[in-house]
Amino acid sequence: MKILLVSSEVAPFSKTGGLADVAGSLPTALRKLARVDARVVSPLYRMAKTSGFKIEKIKEVKGVPGFKDLAPFDLLQSKINSTTFYFIGKDEYYDRDGLYGTSQTDHPDNPQRFSFLCRAALAAMTDVEFYPDIIHTNDWETALIPVYRNIALSENHPLKKSKVLFSVHNLAYQGLFPREKTSDIGLTDQALDSITQWGKVSFIKSGIVFSDAINTVSKKYAKEILTQEFGCGLEGLLKNRKNDLYGILNGADYSDWNPETDKLIPVNYDARTLEKKAVCKSKLMSEMGLDLPVTAPLIGSVGRLTEQKGVDIITDSIDEILNAGAGLILLGKGEERYESVLKRVAAEKAGKVGISIDFNNRLAHMIEAGVDMFIMPSRYEPCGLNQMYSLKYGTIPVVRATGGLDDTIIDYSSDPESGNGFKFEKADAGDFIDTVKRAIKSFGNKDEWSRLQRRGMELDFSWKRSAREYVSLYKKVAG
């Protein structure tokens, strides 16, 4: 079976969030599991150029049947673990800071940048004659692919037979653009009409309406998005595709996220040498300027600073967290309003709170290894990766019961036999703080806590499990 993953970000070349991890890990897991030839296409961003990985130009692509009016571009490639990663080189679109925009605003030419990615991916595969059974598209940035397949390709074009799977990693990001900004993206008026919603051209609508199947990154989120609360206005369209809608939890890449082998943490440890985690904790505390005993509960968080992630729930709770004797370490980048609040908190609570407004992979690993509890008070969470990483690091997740967080974390207080973390229902500071306090209470009982840690470390959220589910979904969709 041949699979082409088209993604607007792919680790380790470019990353803003979990999508990059999926695109970077799933292809290799598929090949190992079932000898699937899975390749990836993504843009050659400035971030990819400076990632330190060798990326070689294969050729310039131009004049491909079906895409004769598409501007020429470079096709490049890199191989990691025998997986082929293709890159679309088009400097005017991708050689700039910020994958999608800056913390203030989106790049104004995003409709051009990502429609180009979709068309170039199809043109490039035609050129190199890689004809996948499934084109696996991801989020709005690659959601136009089925429209181009349907209208740009002639009936005898080999890619016409490829089926399209559309993965929704986050329904809130839809790629909505005023019609006048989309006059040059290679779509007829009729095609643009078919993907218009609320008077705007909606890239995500194309994925929902024209793909052969849709999936989301957890079973719970697949159900949630059919409701008004989580559907972001798309619940009606999604309900029409209910029979083609699936949920597959993302995996954790344990070659990258494993305390036994992690090169980015001060000492390695496993379930038998858990006491070494204290070394990671004290190094992290000193790096972040925390002045607390190493026995104090240390709470951490890593993530985009957006409303989705409940950053305000965290900031509203800081005093109570500190009053409970805990220290707090936060790493994140995102909306300006949250960045400025957090900078102020960092200055006011120095010594007890360490905050880094940055995107820093090394520090993210240090935090997973160094903190005792990892908080994720998300308003919604399609899958969430950090709770799975946390479990592997003996770091106990404290999460809101939504999406993938609900699918992966069992509340310890209500189920002491199989609980692996702490979970709360309401997206408010009250419920969150009560749950953090429950966790802190258990932390006070060392035997209980280390049992909980070891239980989490033994769980398997690897890509192998997810890849198995993807293989059967691909087979089903390919028919």
Ligand code: ADP
């Ligand atoms: P989302 O995709 O919604 O951002 P996920 O939990 O699925 O959330 O994935 C987030 C990924 O991005 C994780 O691997 C996390 O460690 C990483 N990440 C997020 N913010 C940062 C940051 N500021 N620095 C380093 N890594 C980050």
